Amino acid sequence: MASTGTTPPGTSDEKQASRWVRQMFSEIAPKYDLLNHLLSFNIDRSWRKALLKRLRDVLAEPDARILDLCCGTGDVLLDLQHKAKSRVIGADFCHPMLVTAGKKAQERGFRAPLMEGDAMELPLANDSLDAISVAFGFRNLVNYDAALREFRRVLKPGGTLAILEFSHPPGVLMRTAYGFYSGVVLPAVGSLVSGSREAYAYLPESVRKFPKAEVLRDMMLSAGFEAARFDLLTGGIAALHSGVKSSRRV
Numbered sequence: 221m222a223s224t225g226t227t228p229p230g231t232s233d234e235k236q237a238s239r240w241v242r243q244m245f246s247e248i249a250p251k252y253d254l255l256n257h258l259l260s261f262n263i264d265r266s267w268r269k270a271l272l273k274r275l276r277d278v279l280a281e282p283d284a285r286i287l288d289l290c291c292g293t294g295d296v297l298l299d300l301q302h303k304a305k306s307r308v309i310g311a312d313f314c315h316p317m318l319v320t321a322g323k324k325a326q327e328r329g330f331r332a333p334l335m336e337g338d339a340m341e342l343p344l345a346n347d348s349l350d351a352i353s354v355a356f357g358f359r360n361l362v363n364y365d366a367a368l369r370e371f372r373r374v375l376k377p378g379g380t381l382a383i384l385e386f387s388h389p390p391g392v393l394m395r396t397a398y399g400f401y402s403g404v405v406l407p408a409v410g411s412l413v414s415g416s417r418e419a420y421a422y423l424p425e426s427v428r429k430f431p432k433a434e435v436l437r438d439m440m441l442s443a444g445f446e447a448a449r450f451d452l453l454t455g456g457i458a459a460l461h462s463g464v465k466s467s468r469r470v
């Protein structure tokens with residue numbers, strides 16, 4: 221079922237939902253990396269590679285400015301920095317996630333410019349970025365349409381938006397297997413390891429409620445992105461979306 225933004229349990233407006241999401245990520249931050257790779261059997265690494273490939277051209281431009289939004293503990297950010305000739309900044313509204321990202325960057329010898337800020341209201345000038353990547357963060361935003369319009373505002377005309385997000389497997393077999401995994405296994409293991417039952421009940425539920433890939437593509441088109449397209453990954457468990465900021469007014 222499509223929704224206009226995430227709706228965590230017990231929240232009734234966008235402000236409450238945003239606070240709930242930030243608090244939840246703060247609680248699971250210390251165990252986030254461990255659980256992420258464990259629960260995805262490391263398949264997430266190939267998904268992140270696909271995202272990097274989609275941004276290959278902009279990464280090769282020495283003067284480009286790229287924002288990895290909802291960067292969390294920095295896995296995509298550090299991969300981008302590793303590949304980029306351009307300048308890559310990470311942003312997230314959850315302080316403990318950024319602290320981990322900063323430590324990981326230091327360990328790998330990178331200087332990671334990190335910005336604490338809300339994706340719904342970016343502290344950036346209009347037309348100032350060449351690309352934005354968002355990996356597994358978009359689903360948690362409180363208003364998808366408003367977020368896309370905010371991303372469009374800060375991108376230069378012709379700038380690229382790439383969103384990697386969970387999706388909905390179209391095939392019955394994959395859908396059933398993944399439904400069991402995300403509805404039963406993931407909440408059980410996630411809550412055991414992280415100590416947060418709420419978080420690992422919310423995460424699969426937010427995937428279930430997230431719009432199908434076709435719907436998100438149409439939202440991107442309506443928000444002023446052209447060439448909006450998506451590729452389903454691993455039978456549709458995830459989808460890689462991208463689009464280019466059009467210069468027409470929306």
Ligand SMILES: C[S@@+](CC[C@H](N)C(=O)[O-])C[C@H]1O[C@@H](n2cnc3c(N)ncnc32)[C@H](O)[C@@H]1O
Binds near residue numbers: 256296337340360361
């Ligand atoms: C599932 S994690 C993904 C982290 C990272 N991109 C990755 O691929 O591992 C989602 C991240 O989105 C961040 N986030 C959610 N809503 C946000 C918002 N409104 N503004 C900024 N960051 C947000 C959370 O704090 C969290 O770090």
